[in-house]
Amino acid sequence: MNNFKKAFQLAKLDIKERYIRSIIGPFWITISMLLTIICLGVVFNFLFKQSLEDFFPYLGIGLIFWSYINSTILEACKIGQENRGNFKNYNINYDFYIAKHVIKQTFVLFHHLVIILLIIFWFNIKIEPKIILISISLISSSVLLFYLSKIVFYLSTRFNDLEQIIMSLLTFSFYLTPIIWKKKFLSEYQYLVDYNPFYHIIHIFRSLLLNEPMYLKSLVIVIAMTLVLILVSKIVEMKLKKQLIFWI
Amino acid sequence: MISLRNVSLLAPIINYEQRSLKKNIIKNFELKNKVLLKDISLEIMKGEKIAIIGKNGSGKSTLLKLIGGVYKPTKGKLLMKEDNISLISELSAGISENLTGYDNILLKSIYLDLDLNEKKKQLHKIIKFSGLGENIYKVFKNYSDGMKIRLLLSISLFSLKNILLIDEIIGAGDLKFSKKTIKFLNSNYNKDKTMILASHDINLLKMFCDKGIYMKDGQIKFFGELNLCYKKYLKSESLI
Numbered sequence: 001m002n003n004f005k006k007a008f009q010l011a012k013l014d015i016k017e018r019y020i021r022s023i024i025g026p027f028w029i030t031i032s033m034l035l036t037i038i039c040l041g042v043v044f045n046f047l048f049k050q051s052l053e054d055f056f057p058y059l060g061i062g063l064i065f066w067s068y069i070n071s072t073i074l075e076a077c078k079i080g081q082e083n084r085g086n087f088k089n090y091n092i093n094y095d096f097y098i099a100k101h102v103i104k105q106t107f108v109l110f111h112h113l114v115i116i117l118l119i120i121f122w123f124n125i126k127i128e129p130k131i132i133l134i135s136i137s138l139i140s141s142s143v144l145l146f147y148l149s150k151i152v153f154y155l156s157t158r159f160n161d162l163e164q165i166i167m168s169l170l171t172f173s174f175y176l177t178p179i180i181w182k183k184k185f186l187s188e189y190q191y192l193v194d195y196n197p198f199y200h201i202i203h204i205f206r207s208l209l210l211n212e213p214m215y216l217k218s219l220v221i222v223i224a225m226t227l228v229l230i231l232v233s234k235i236v237e238m239k240l241k242k243q244l245i246f247w248i
Numbered sequence: 249m250i251s252l253r254n255v256s257l258l259a260p261i262i263n264y265e266q267r268s269l270k271k272n273i274i275k276n277f278e279l280k281n282k283v284l285l286k287d288i289s290l291e292i293m294k295g296e297k298i299a300i301i302g303k304n305g306s307g308k309s310t311l312l313k314l315i316g317g318v319y320k321p322t323k324g325k326l327l328m329k330e331d332n333i334s335l336i337s338e339l340s341a342g343i344s345e346n347l348t349g350y351d352n353i354l355l356k357s358i359y360l361d362l363d364l365n366e367k368k369k370q371l372h373k374i375i376k377f378s379g380l381g382e383n384i385y386k387v388f389k390n391y392s393d394g395m396k397i398r399l400l401l402s403i404s405l406f407s408l409k410n411i412l413l414i415d416e417i418i419g420a421g422d423l424k425f426s427k428k429t430i431k432f433l434n435s436n437y438n439k440d441k442t443m444i445l446a447s448h449d450i451n452l453l454k455m456f457c458d459k460g461i462y463m464k465d466g467q468i469k470f471f472g473e474l475n476l477c478y479k480k481y482l483k484s485e486s487l488i
Binding site for chain 1: 259260262267268269270272313316317318319320322333335337338340341342344346347351354355358359360
């Protein structure tokens, strides 16, 4: 059985275990996400005096993909703890556990597809052929998150307090990224957002799903970030892999 | 063939401060190591059945896990002519208490690298061998200890490969199941397959092995004929 198939099977069983006592399973997260989008949508609609048709889909797609990025990075800190027994008893490449983790988070994202469809139909958003690119965008962002998770896993296994630091950084990034606010609110300082890597990941999905203009720059930045993360993860792996088992 | 040449395994001595990124930035810690295995040289030929004996903490499990690939040597070389290895140590590794016994077969077999297609055929064999019958569809955490061991051992036994490394677990389960396990291993582990077994039970070791390794403080003190090895162990540990 190849490693991807194995990781896929394990991710399925992980989800099954987590929601074993629930009839609707991971859709609980979807319901919670929908309620968050509705509440924030209504509040920020009043605060920023935006039209609901314009702001609600923007906020919805932004929050869904932010939660994917956020939970993938944050839960990567727990890969070592959650799989401790397996690490200590099976000779399986660590990449396999990271792949399982990213696949599991992607499964949860797929459950949010219901909200995306609701938004598209409720606000009568025209679906254009470029939506096909969403699969490629999803694969490329999953690859990026795989390497980011790998770095987070190695470092947080070695340093216990890194999880708290990452949690704070992610909260900080949430407010600095145009998720609940729009880039144009920054008027002459809009260029600052271009330095935020999370903006570019989310922007690609927004442009495909909400028919916003797609910037080649965002695509190039995501690919460049992935390449940098591959390089950094290899360095971290070389430095920490041999003795990592003793830190788990 | 398994060949270890001057293999040592060192593990860092870890305390709370060394785990903190903040404290590592402020203060440059020098990591100290403890020796888990020291200068191990060993050659195990295909088809050999080897027992590892020694008191708790002597390095038996560590040596098995090193051969099994869980640990990588810090110094020296570990050469394997075959990578088709089963390491059976902690039975509950890879198990989820909240899933059913059936789901746990699927789960553990992934870690044990049982092929999906092959697994479907093996699934019924595992259930039959465990003797759990319809209980296989019940939640694992509701099983008795005996039922848990029977299921976990059955999954492990049906995923065995050409080189088998077993740590202490053969005698697990009730007497009837232990006999069944021993019978299974005897009929499935013929001349071509290599077996390395760590246990405190000399009678069990004698059933499978003809050679023994006596370990003490992470070092091999003796490697040779099992009865002689056991005598060395008893004498050295002042057990006779």
